[in-house]
Amino acid sequence: xxxxxxxxxxxxxxxxxxxxxxxxxxxxxxxxxxxxxxxxxxxxxxxxxxxxxxxxxxxxxxxxxxxxxxxxxxxxxxxxxxxxxxxxxxxxxxxxxxxxxxxxxxxxxxxxxxxxxxxxxxxxxxxxxxxxxxxxxxxxxxxxxxxxxxxxxxxxxxxxxxxxxxxxxxxxxxxxxxxxxxxxxxxxxxxxxxxxxxxxxxxxxxxxxxxxxxxxxxxxxxxxxxxxxxxxxxxxxxxxxxxxxxxxxxxxxxxxxxxxxxxxxxxxxxxxxxxxxxxxxxxxxxxxxxxxxxxxxxxxxxxxxxxxxxxxxxxxxxxxxxxxxxxxxxxxxxxxxxxxxxxxxxxxxxxxxxxxxxxxxxxxxxxxxxxxxxxxxxxxxxxxxxxxxxxxxxxxxxxxxxxxxxxxxxxxxxxxxxxxxxxxxxxxxxxxxxxxxxxxxxxxxxxxxxxxxxxxxxxxxxxxxxxxxxxxxxxxx
Amino acid sequence: xxxxxxxxxxxxxxxxxxxxxxxxxxxxxxxxxxxxxxxxxxxxxxxxxxxxxxxxxxxxxxxxxxxxxxxxxxxxxxxxxxxxxxxxxxxxxxxxxxxxxxxxxxxxxxxxxxxxxxxxxxxxxxxxxxxxxxxxxxxxxxxxxxxxxxxxxxxxxxxxxxxxxxxxxxxxxxxxxxxxxxxxxxxxxxxxxxxxxxxxxxxxxxxxxxxxxxxxxxxxxxxxxxxxxxxxxxxxxxxxxxxxxxxxxxxxxxxxxxxxxxxxxxxxxxxxxxxxxxxxxxxxxxxxxxxxxxxxxxxxxxxxxxxxxxxxxxxxxxxxxxxxxxxxxxxxxxxxxxxxxxxxxxxxxxxxxxxxxxxxxxxxxxxxxxxxxxxxxxxxxxxxxxxxxxxxxxxxxxxxxxxxxxxxxxxxxxxxxxxxxxxxxxxxxxxxxxxxxxxxxxxxxxxxxxxxxxxxxxxxxxxxxxxxxxxxxxxxx
Numbered sequence: 001x002x003x004x005x006x007x008x009x010x011x012x013x014x015x016x017x018x019x020x021x022x023x024x025x026x027x028x029x030x031x032x033x034x035x036x037x038x039x040x041x042x043x044x045x046x047x048x049x050x051x052x053x054x055x056x057x058x059x060x061x062x063x064x065x066x067x068x069x070x071x072x073x074x075x076x077x078x079x080x081x082x083x084x085x086x087x088x089x090x091x092x093x094x095x096x097x098x099x100x101x102x103x104x105x106x107x108x109x110x111x112x113x114x115x116x117x118x119x120x121x122x123x124x125x126x127x128x129x130x131x132x133x134x135x136x137x138x139x140x141x142x143x144x145x146x147x148x149x150x151x152x153x154x155x156x157x158x159x160x161x162x163x164x165x166x167x168x169x170x171x172x173x174x175x176x177x178x179x180x181x182x183x184x185x186x187x188x189x190x191x192x193x194x195x196x197x198x199x200x201x202x203x204x205x206x207x208x209x210x211x212x213x214x215x216x217x218x219x220x221x222x223x224x225x226x227x228x229x230x231x232x233x234x235x236x237x238x239x240x241x242x243x244x245x246x247x248x249x250x251x252x253x254x255x256x257x258x259x260x261x262x263x264x265x266x267x268x269x270x271x272x273x274x275x276x277x278x279x280x281x282x283x284x285x286x287x288x289x290x291x292x293x294x295x296x297x298x299x300x301x302x303x304x305x306x307x308x309x310x311x312x313x314x315x316x317x318x319x320x321x322x323x324x325x326x327x328x329x330x331x332x333x334x335x336x337x338x339x340x341x342x343x344x345x346x347x348x349x350x351x352x353x354x355x356x357x358x359x360x361x362x363x364x365x366x367x368x369x370x371x372x373x374x375x376x377x378x379x380x381x382x383x384x385x386x387x388x389x390x391x392x393x394x395x396x397x398x399x400x401x402x403x404x405x406x407x408x409x410x411x412x413x414x415x416x417x418x419x420x421x422x423x424x425x426x427x428x429x430x431x432x433x434x435x436x437x438x439x440x441x442x443x444x445x446x447x448x449x450x451x452x453x454x455x456x457x458x459x460x461x462x463x464x465x466x467x468x469x470x471x472x473x474x475x476x477x
Numbered sequence: 478x479x480x481x482x483x484x485x486x487x488x489x490x491x492x493x494x495x496x497x498x499x500x501x502x503x504x505x506x507x508x509x510x511x512x513x514x515x516x517x518x519x520x521x522x523x524x525x526x527x528x529x530x531x532x533x534x535x536x537x538x539x540x541x542x543x544x545x546x547x548x549x550x551x552x553x554x555x556x557x558x559x560x561x562x563x564x565x566x567x568x569x570x571x572x573x574x575x576x577x578x579x580x581x582x583x584x585x586x587x588x589x590x591x592x593x594x595x596x597x598x599x600x601x602x603x604x605x606x607x608x609x610x611x612x613x614x615x616x617x618x619x620x621x622x623x624x625x626x627x628x629x630x631x632x633x634x635x636x637x638x639x640x641x642x643x644x645x646x647x648x649x650x651x652x653x654x655x656x657x658x659x660x661x662x663x664x665x666x667x668x669x670x671x672x673x674x675x676x677x678x679x680x681x682x683x684x685x686x687x688x689x690x691x692x693x694x695x696x697x698x699x700x701x702x703x704x705x706x707x708x709x710x711x712x713x714x715x716x717x718x719x720x721x722x723x724x725x726x727x728x729x730x731x732x733x734x735x736x737x738x739x740x741x742x743x744x745x746x747x748x749x750x751x752x753x754x755x756x757x758x759x760x761x762x763x764x765x766x767x768x769x770x771x772x773x774x775x776x777x778x779x780x781x782x783x784x785x786x787x788x789x790x791x792x793x794x795x796x797x798x799x800x801x802x803x804x805x806x807x808x809x810x811x812x813x814x815x816x817x818x819x820x821x822x823x824x825x826x827x828x829x830x831x832x833x834x835x836x837x838x839x840x841x842x843x844x845x846x847x848x849x850x851x852x853x854x855x856x857x858x859x860x861x862x863x864x865x866x867x868x869x870x871x872x873x874x875x876x877x878x879x880x881x882x883x884x885x886x887x888x889x890x891x892x893x894x895x896x897x898x899x900x901x902x903x904x905x906x907x908x909x910x911x912x913x914x915x916x917x918x919x920x921x922x923x924x925x926x927x928x929x930x931x932x933x934x935x936x937x938x939x940x941x942x943x944x945x946x947x948x949x950x951x952x953x954x
Binding site: 031033034035036038039040041042043046047049050066067068069070071072073074075077078090091092093094095096097098099100101108110117120121124125136140141143145156157159 | 508510511512515516517518519520523524526527543544545546547548549550551552554555567568569570571572573574575576577578585587594597598601602613617618620622633634636
């Protein structure tokens with residue numbers, strides 16, 4: 001039955017791009033509008049984002065961050081204040097030139113990121129070491145005028161959070177940069193079940209204006225990378241450009257050190273491209289808006305209805321989101337829909353099972369069917385949700401590990417790059433020339449210098465000179 | 478002491494506008510940036526908005542609404558689809574004309590409101606009576622290119638929520654329109670302690686494109702009105718313009734009926750202008766980010782410190798947000814700061830009081846000092862927070878009622894309008910000519926035809942003809 005309903009989803013092994021587009025539409029995550037390059041995030045998709053926001057926001061606040069709301073527009077002269085930054089962003093911003101029928105005196109862009117706005121504000125409110133650190137975060141929409149767009153992965157409007165912090169010392173700012181990339185790593189591993197690789201970006205790939213950029217790199221089912229969150233250390237460059245200074249404990253003026261860090265709705269894309277299958281979405285329980293769907297089997301039946309009602313109450317008491325599908329569709333149709341939507345557990349309740357005082361649980365991730373006694377359903381489901389969460393991570397990790405390669409020299413690199421999908425690790429001399437060569441020859445960009453296992457164990461795979469570190473390369477979305 | 482610190486806040490009776498601006502700055506609610514007409518909502522101000530969002534969002538969801546996220550841009554041709562609507566909004570939208578260095582094929586405005594985007598989407602997803610009602614809501618930022626701006630009251634960027642719903646029948650849509658204005662009324666009365674008047678807008682004052690607009694009208698300390706939330710019934714006008722139709726149970730095509738409703742960060746302005754005083758902010762406990770501040774008195778003292786620590790723990794356990802001011806400022810300075818910030822209760826803990834096993838509670842709303850035993854502090858504070866909430870409402874209601882007037886004829890109306898501040902109720906014939914006359918002669922706009930007590934008890938106060946209803950007039954922000 002399920003196959004019949006979902007057959008319009010093309011196989012992910014056949015055409016991954018089309019499969020992805022089909023999933024986001026069929027699972028009611030997004031829709032398109034006449035605003036090109038933007039997406040409508042539909043209620044089911046937005047509920048995933050709300051879960052992500054709620055978990056991360058709590059964590060940010062626990063760590064001492066405060067939320068703030070900056071203007072969405074940046075006057076051109078303000079954007080121009082930090083040279084590297086404006087060079088990075090000016091080509092891809094949307095310009096507001098008119099208010100009503102009148103041309104503006106100075107055009108303004110819709111924020112592509114808000115460093116300059118935060119700096120202008122920090123300049124006003126940071127006077128003394130007592131004002132530091134400043135740990136601010138903002139949940140908002142940013143705009144980058146992308147030519148080619150795909151839902152969640154690359155859109156002109158992006159929902160995200162951007163943390164911007166100021167610290168008295170380089171050490172504190174670096175600690176914050178690393179603390180926040182760790183928050184992203186833990187969140188993606190523990191909630192999104194994504195086996196991410198964390199590391200440092202090369203000078204070539206780092207954020208416009210940053211001294212150091214750390215990244216969380218996820219690998220999709222097709223071996224292609226998705227940069228899933230970044231944390232930047234700016235040193236004092238922005239602060240100097242904006243004239244931000246504070247009086248230290250010795251009453252001397254110093255320039256503070258700055259960080260910023262952000263994650264976006266792109267993470268929803270990475271959940272889909274990592275876990276979902278040809279039947280539809282597969283959502284990690286901890287992030288699923290609806291964790292359990294109950295589907296009655298057979299004709300109207302009082303015992304079935306009463307069992308459902310009592311189970312629903314018990315799930316509500318435990319705050320486990322549970323939907324009862326009471327529509328007039330056939331059970332087969334409902335099963336298929338539950339699979340498209342990726343509800344982690346489906347409970348089938350029919351009179352035959354109930355005669356044995358049993359119901360059937362179906363895991364969305366494995367499609368395994370498990371019969372359990374009615375009395376223990378909430379306990380069993382709670383356990384099963386934990387198991388599904390863990391198994392999804394383990395499965396993704398196992399698959400990803402089969403797509404991690406090591407190339408000791410350039411021939412091996414070329415051989416892997418042209419025949420396999422995944423990330424290729426090499427020893428690297430640290431020169432941009434070697435990075436450029438790989439990009440030009442094979443179209444692969446550097447992903448990151450991993451935090452762990454980055455000591456070289458041989459010469460640079462490209463030029464053969466002494467290597468400084470190990471580094472991952474890979475295709476990217 | 479407090480007076481010394483806060484004396485830079487001008488008296489609200491002396492210059493209300495300047496007092497307001499001073500409060501929003503001094504209480505760290507907002508700051509300005511080089512983005513003219515927009516404001517930075519600082520952490521303390523944003524925390525009030527987060528509290529508002531959290532309460533309303535829960536209520537919307539309880540009533541069956543789902544959150545969604547629409548694009549922030551509207552192509553000009555889409556905005557033009559509903560005639561009355563575009564006439565109302567086109568003069569005050571911000572236009573994006575360039576993406577990067579390239580001019581757009583069609584310019585787009587930043588959404589001033591999202592009716593047209595919702596309609597375009599509803600056209601796609603509403604096919605059958607089974608798809609109705611659709612109860613969507615969006616939390617987002619909108620832009621209206623205002624010439625004169627004031628923090629929270631009138632800004633170019635506005636944080637708000639906009640509900641947009643579609644229904645099978647006029648009755649259902651009207652019920653939704655009224656249900657949501659009631660949600661706003663209850664919220665503003667019960668959480669913001671605002672004694673609001675709810676009623677219907679005249680044809681002249683209703684929302685561009687709406688058939689009916691209901692409004693929540695709050696009266697500020699100076700007698701001037703603040704429109705604090707609206708709910709609109711659109712009939713089928715938008716739906717027809719967009720070609721939205723559904724198959725009813727008899728398999729016939731029908732046009733659905735539509736509503737929209739919204740409240741904004743303006744509500745924060747109304748809290749300030751209703752409750753605050755010459756010492757600073759006064760926040761209703763239910764919406765205050767920090768409900769209690771504890772201030773130690775005297776030199777460092779072990780018993781004081783232990784008492785504070787234990788109280789803090791007990792407040793945390795009850796989830797009552799409590800801040801301990803351990804800074805190296807003087808107690809007097811801390812008292813003044815607590816008054817500026819409007820924390821509902823201040824607890825002063827000093828060794829002398831502790832000898833009697835007592836501490837001093839100070840109510841922010843009345844400045845009354847109350848000595849209570851250490852053991853009962855959390856209980857007493859919980860009770861006191863409820864009392865403050867209720868007293869703030871009662872006080873605001875009492876004051877507002879002294880500024881409600883009734884004018885039986887135009888001479889009386891002119892007399893009141895030129896000598897008093899507040900709302901003036903009259904019997905009204907329902908003709909726009911009489912409404913216009915008041916506007917032209919005296920600069921007062923109609924506020925609303927109140928839901929209660931709207932039956933006329935005499936002829937129209939302006940033209941002397943038969944009256945149809947009673948209506949309020951007043952100056953507005």
